Amino acid sequence: MSAVSGVNRMADDNHRKIETDGRAVNRTASRQTSDxxxxxxxLLTGTSDPFFTLAEATNRNIFLGSRFLDAVQHHLLSAPDSLALVGVVDRAGEPIALFPFIRRRKFGVVVLEGLDLGITDYFAPAFFPAEPLSAKQTASLWRASVKAVPGIHAVSFKKTPRLLFGVPHALTGADFLKPMGASATTLSLRHPDGSSLDVDRVSVAREVRRKSKKLTQLGPVTFSEAKTNDEVDAAMETLVAFRRARFSDLGRRDAMLDPHIVSFYRSLADRNVENPPARLLTLRTGDRPVAIVYGFTCNDVFTLIAPAISDCKETQSGSPGLVAIYTTLRWCADEGYRVFDLSVGSLSYKSRFDAETFELFEYQEALSPLGLPVTVEAALRRRLRRLAVDRPTLHHHLERLARLGQRLGLSRD
Structure with missing residues (x-):
């Protein structure tokens, strides 16, 4: 039995526990309440709150896991910004949803943001009933969750799919979402009848075989997972070095080179804990690393986070990045994962994996006149994203605008 199937069975057992104990969570949250x-x-007390513990038992979203959220608080948040977890129950006390927010200052006022910080791929609040809510019910759910956090002047979130890996979330039924001009891509490793995908038949496989032969000319090609902390440290150092060189050549900023971000990602790959949420995989020719893949695992889903390739010119004809990502796909299939998540973004290589591309949505609302700049900023961001798609030559200028915006306290996205 694979590690993935074992985790799935534990999740099913815990789901039954939620059904048994769910009515109790109505009495375990903090005093701030919205009806x-x-x-x-x-408003929950944090990841140690009993409601969160019950919610996590069936969680299949890495960005809602306690290890992820604890790492966010430890490495990325500082006062006055804080994590705000909101648990929602129905009138009978049955758990309905869990919303992960950040309460932070922006434009000089306190706003409520769906957890993002540039390190969260999806805002898809946890949802416990089997069937999604209607649009009217979802609007009521949303109003209750926002009112649970006091003293805010605006609320916003982005990168919300309609379904997350084929499963409804708390905002699946919302009719107030706006297309954000961005998409994500996932590949199911299971056919509708439950049989496994033959990764050798994926469109990109033939090209990868050809590219791998070129890499083999430089030495035996191997692919391995970092399984000790020494190996993790070495892989992280290589990943950072590869990305620093790559983005320097492009004349672009890479948020992952921020020391706080590096520490955040490193902490999630710690091999001193059982089943760490992050994996580091290295493609080598001989003894030389030529590509690193950093990804998150959560039950039966693998999410691609940060691939990095060597800037060595003699390896470029072998497309080590493409070979590493495909080899990661094969590793996922062998390990029993259900979904290979190529994540947010529309880079051209993703279409060669025969994967599904889906639209992402966003929402902003000013709750007082002081919150209006949040909605104005969001409208400008949507316009700039459309320009970037329609006129690719504007990318360089938009990068410069993004850097200027950061200095002014605006969101990079």
């Missing part, structure tokens, strides 16, 4: 008729929302 919107159908739903009661509460």
């Amino acid at each position: 919107d008729g159908r739903f009661v929302a509460r």
Whole structure:
């Protein structure tokens, strides 16, 4: 039995526990409460709150896991910014949803943002019932969750799919979402009848075989996972070095080179804990690393986070990045994963994996006149993203605008 199937069985057992104990969570949250008729929302005390513990038992979203959220708090948040987890139950006390927010200052006022910080690929709040809510019910759920956090002037979130890996989330039924001009890509490793995908038949496989032969000319090609902390440290150092050289050549900024971000990602790959959420995989020719893949695992989903390739010119004809990503796909299939998530972005190589591309949505609302700059900024971002798609030559100028915006306290996205 694979590690993935074992985790899935534990999740099923824990789901039954939620059904048994769910009514108790109504009494375990913090005092800040919002009652919107159908739903009661509460601001939780953190990842140790009993509601969160129950919610995590069936969680299949890495960005809602306690290890991920604890690492965010430890490495990326500082006062006055803080994590704000909102748990929602129905009138009978049954758990309905969990919303991960950041309460932070922006434009001089306090705003509520869906957890992002440039390190979260999806805002897809946890949802516990089997069937998604109607648009009217979702609106009521949303109102209750926002009201549970006091003293805010605007609320916003982005990178929300309609379904997350084929499963509804708390905002699946929302009719107030706006297309954000961005997409994500996932590949199911299971056919509808439950049989496994033959990765040798994926369109890119033939090209990868040809490229691998070129790499073999430089030495035996191997692919391995970092399984000790020494190996993790070496892989992280190589990944950072590769990305620093790559983005320097491009004349672009890479957020992953921020020391706080590096520490955040390193902490999630710690091999001193059981089943760490992050994996580091290295493609080598001989003894020389030519590509690193950093990804997150959560139950039966692997999410590609940060690939990096060597800037060595003699390896370029072998496309080590493409070979490494395909080899990661094969590794996922062998390990029993259900989904290979190529994540956010529309880079051309993703289409060669025969994967599904889906639209992402966003939402912003000013809750007072002081929150209006949040909605204006969002409208400008959408316009700039459309320009970047329609006129690719504007990319360099948009990068410069993004850097200027950061100095002014605006979101890079």
